[in-house]
Ligand SMILES: [Fe+2]
């Protein structure tokens with residue numbers, strides 16, 4: 001089971017050849033996917049050799065091999081994590097029953113919606129990032145961008161497999177629709193807000209990988225708990241790929257911060273723009289933006305949908321099976337933030353309807369650990385500055401805080417107060433134009449743009465000056 005069959009048109013570890021109907025459906029979808037990749041995948045570079053990793057098994061140890069591949073030749077396929085023998089539904093009303101191998105009829109449309117919403121984010125991010133190759137700060141970063149892109153493409157495959165294998169004709173229609181929507185398109189946008197934003201520069205890209213891909217991690221982790229076993233197995237393997245995306249984000253920002261500190265010390269100023277660096281205040285503004293739009297992805301604080309997904313056994317909590325409680329949550333409560341006039345307070349709410357907020361809490365704690373690591377770099381340089389996560393109520397478009405203006409430190413303010421200050425909190429047109437002005441390609445092996453430090457080490461034990469993308 002662990003090994004992946006690469007001898008077939010569609011690499012897989014699900015014995016695809018045994019299910020001719022499914023195999024035909026996916027073989028019919030494959031050229032449409034490739035057409036989408038050519039139209040909406042990375043601009044340029046499609047004929048270049050890129051040092052990519054490809055899954056060769058789904059074992060915890062050594063699941064990937066590295067080698068030069070042209071992106072359109074990447075072996076996108078269907079890889080499920082090893083099944084857990086005797087797995088059960090671990091929470092909700094069906095707790096203790098054997099995990100479902102087929103979709104329970106009563107949950108068909110709910111589950112389909114959950115899968116489509118997750119699936120839609122995968123091609124969306126590829127579309128958002130498609131122009132970044134032209135302005136890469138190094139070959140190392142260019143390779144990482146493309147690695148993320150091909151894996152998001154594979155995540156689309158992962159979700160399309162579930163749709164085609166388990167949702168019949170509806171599933172096939174959804175699979176087509178996943179290739180029809182376009183990030184940022186007014187007529188046929190992607191489903192979720194953050195996936196219609198632009199990713200116009202590399203600072204945004206690294207922030208996206210840190211904050212928005214991390215939302216993906218938390219959504220996948222709660223779907224990996226699903227009582228619907230094929231979805232669980234699919235998501236568990238996706239999570240192993242996702243870890244690299246967050247690595248790209250966290251280390252990317254860390255290297256920008258590192259370079260900012262070096263320039264500050266060298267020039268004895270925190271105004272780095274004339275020295276071609278990204279000042280920490282600008283980093284903070286981009287952080288505020290990407291954090292807040294990603295917080296929205298978790299949905300409303302109080303959500304009967306979230307309660308229903310849980311009770312039905314479809315979507316669990318982060319690390320559900322590690323938690324020591326009844327996994328039913330009917331009588332328990334959870335602390336949620338709420339608005340009391342001009343003040344943000346907390347109150348106890350039913351645990352089931354608070355599941356979005358609980359997942360958001362897990363996410364915020366994870367983000368905070370990354371920010372602390374960035375701050376260590378600043379501290380090491382003896383610089384008195386601290387990056388901070390904005391308050392969860394800041395700049396929200398979904399949930400109870402969507403209707404109020406809140407400062408990054410969590411004070412409810414007036415519209416006039418917001419108008420006077422938001423330029424200090426979020427990237428302005430001027431900031432964006434400055435960042436854009438830094439986006440000049442650096443493509444000589446081992447060279448890096450002035451605004452970002454080299455990484456501590458290369459990919460897969462290769463040196464930093466390795467030719468990660470062959471441009472010649
Ligand atoms: Fe993904």
Ligand SMILES: [Fe+2]
Pocket residue numbers: 152213216242245
């Ligand atoms: Fe990702």
